[in-house]
Amino acid sequence: MSTEPRTLIQALRTIVGTxxxxxxxxxxxxxxxxxxxFRGDALCVVKPADRDQVAAIVSLCVQHGAxxxxxxxxxxxxxxSVPYPAEQARPPVIINLSRLRRIRQVDALNNSIEVDAGCTVAEVQAAAAAVERLYAVSFGAEGSAQIGGSVATNAGGTGVLRYGNTRDNVLGLEVVLPDGSVWEGLRTLRKDNTGYDLKQLxxxxxxxLGLITAVTLKLHPRPTAQAMAWVAPRSLEDALALLALTQGHCGASLNAFEILNHTQLEHVLTHVPGLRAPLTQPAPWNLLIELSDRSDAAQLQAKLEQVLTQAGELITDAALASNQAQCEQFWRIRSSVSEGNKKSGMSLVFDVAVPLxxxxxFIAQAEAAVRLLCPEVRVPVVGHLGDGNMHLVIVIGWAHWQSLSDPQALLQTMRDAVYAIVAELGGTWSAEHGIGRMLLKEMQQYKSSVELNLMRTIKATLDPQGLFNPGKVLPA
Ligand SMILES: Cc1cc2nc3c(=O)[nH]c(=O)nc-3n(C[C@H](O)[C@H](O)[C@H](O)COP(=O)(O)OP(=O)(O)OC[C@H]3O[C@@H](n4cnc5c(N)ncnc54)[C@H](O)[C@@H]3O)c2cc1C
Structure with a gap:
């Protein structure tokens, strides 16, 4: 840092107020x-009120080399999203976006919405619903995660099968660049072929590469009818056959095709109060299937019933949600997986995708490899099966975890074993969660040098001093 930290803090205070x-x-x-x-250290946290304050803060930090x-x-x-302990020699200024919270405008005709980056994903969904539209990105943390953060991580979630990742739902961005200038790219166009698509950067x-202060997003017609089923397929192969059957029969109405294994369901039911098993008999695999469209609920439910009848021996049991409360109950089970696993022990979450x-x-090989390294593990599996995106979770009971002489080395050996299988099967070792600090080793190991060099060139061009979120995404 080129000047006294106190001087910088004082100057930041004059921008945002005490x-x-x-x-x-x-x-x-x-x-x-x-x-x-883990926890790191920050020089301070600032909460700007608007884009101009963000730009002033960034300019000041660049000037001070912070x-x-x-x-x-x-x-x-x-x-x-947090400083890493190793960065304590040069603690960052955290720019927290929670005060940039305006829904700027909703255009129902254009099916678009312009929002400040600090609006939560749930607030954007609610603003869209108020004009009978849908913001289609949805995931467990949507009540706390902000639109800016969801764009910066290209969040996926449960609606990707039908509506795509966050990337597919962004029309334009407003970004404060690392030199303090502002790129005003809040377009609302569906077609704009005027050179490089800069928002994708x-x-x-x-x-x-920059700090997103506002976003324009695509909206969709809001479905008026919903039908859901909790289904036990005979095997994982049969689950895939059912996916193909449902897609063939229901086309664009298929909204979600989620999967949980028995261990995952058990963790949720044991540790999260107020939930009960949707099926009477435990099954090795559970599918949560959701259809939605603008027809009526009875018609949609009949369609889902037809698919399940046609599925015949692919499935051993199924329960159709008969009302809204039951649909919510099914979704509550799905969105409680993190809570259930957290209470079961120390967990290592893999976020991988392989060709369907x-x-x-993948599941058979990865589970076997992990059990060979540590027979005491439990292996809940949950995933967005429709996207080939599986979260294999390795849970080690607290007592065993504390008895391990080098637990971090064990976790790294497990990572290496699972990612080698993913690579062999032509998959990715980070399907929707991103890289952050935790997957730098894998970036180094699995990204080609051509890709890494391209990324470093982009980073050096936009952020020559390397001040924006240092130590994240790109390995040193
Ligand atoms: C319970 C739970 C369930 C989840 N389920 C899913 C899921 O199903 N699918 C999925 O894809 N993800 C899932 N996630 C991860 C989720 O997508 C991300 O955590 C979320 O999108 C990040 O938003 P945030 O506002 O919390 O960002 P933060 O966590 O605060 O930040 C994330 C990253 O984005 C950067 N960032 C944040 N805001 C901005 C900004 N305005 N401009 C530039 N950079 C910024 C940060 O520096 C950081 O690198 C889940 C997370 C939890 C806790």
Whole structure:
């Protein structure tokens, strides 16, 4: 840092006001990984009120050579949103976006919405619903995760099968660049072939190339009818056959095709109060299937029933949700997986995707490899099966975890074993959670040098001093 930290802090305070600059112990929630896995250190946390304050803060930090860490709801799965302990020699200024919270405009005719980056994903969904439209990106942390953070991580979630990732739902961005200038790219066009599509640079960049202050998003007609079923397929192969059958029969009405294994369901039912098993008999695999469209609920439910009848021996049991409350109950089970696993022990979450046809082979090989390394593990599996995106979770009971002589080495050996299988099967080792701090080794190992060099060239061009979220996404 080129000048006294106190000088910088004082200057930042004049931009945001005394009430919106946080220092010392009060920074704890902002510098701590949400699962409590590690905590770093920040020079201070600032909460700007608008884009111009963000630009002024960034300019000042650049002038002082101070690192900048953009922060949304701090729900990152990869440690991207908090400083890492090793960076304590140069603690960053955290720019927390929670005060940029305006729904700027909703255009029902154009099916688009313009929002400040600090609006939560749930607030955007609600603003869209108020004009009978749908913001289609949905995931477990949507009540806390912000739109800016979801764009910066290109969040996926449960609606990708039908509506795509966040990337597919972004029309335009407003970004404060690392030199303090503002790119006003809040387009609302469906077609714009005027050279490089610059917004794509910032989507999924995890705050390493600029700070997103506002977003324009695609909206969709809001479905009026919903039908859901909880289904036990005979095997993982049969689950895939049922996916193909449902897609063939229901086309664009298929909204979600989620999967949980028995262990995952058990963890949820044991540790999350108020939930009960949708089927009377336990099954090795459970599918949550959701259809939605603008027909009527009875018609849609009949369609789902027809598919399940046609499925014949592919399935052993099924329960159709008969009302809205039951649909919500099914979704509550699905969105409680993190809570259930967290209470079951120390967990290591894999976020991988492989070509659909290889999902059964991946699960069998990865589970066997992990059990060979540590027979005591439990292996809940949950995933967005329709996208080939599986979260294999390795849970080690607390007692066993504490008895391990080098637990971190064991976790790394497991990572290496699972990612080798993913690579062999032509998959990806980070399907929707991003890289953050936790997957730098894999970036180095599995990205080609051509790709890494291209990324480094882009980073050096936009952020020559390397001040934006240093130590994240790109290995040193
Ligand atoms: C219970 C739970 C369930 C989840 N389920 C899913 C799921 O199903 N699918 C999925 O894809 N993800 C899932 N996630 C991860 C989720 O997508 C991300 O945590 C979320 O999108 C990040 O939003 P955030 O506002 O919390 O960002 P943060 O966690 O605060 O930040 C994430 C990254 O984005 C950067 N960033 C934040 N805001 C900005 C900004 N305005 N401009 C530039 N950079 C910024 C940060 O520097 C950091 O690198 C889940 C997370 C949890 C906790």
């Amino acid at each position: 009430d919106h600059l946080i220092e010392g112990d009060d920074t704890t929630p902002y510098v701590t990984e949400w699962r409590g896995r 690192p900048v860490l953009p922060q949304g709801g701090n729900t990152s799965m990869c440690g991207g 910032f989507i999924g960049a995890e705050g390493t 046809v290889r999902v059964p082979q």
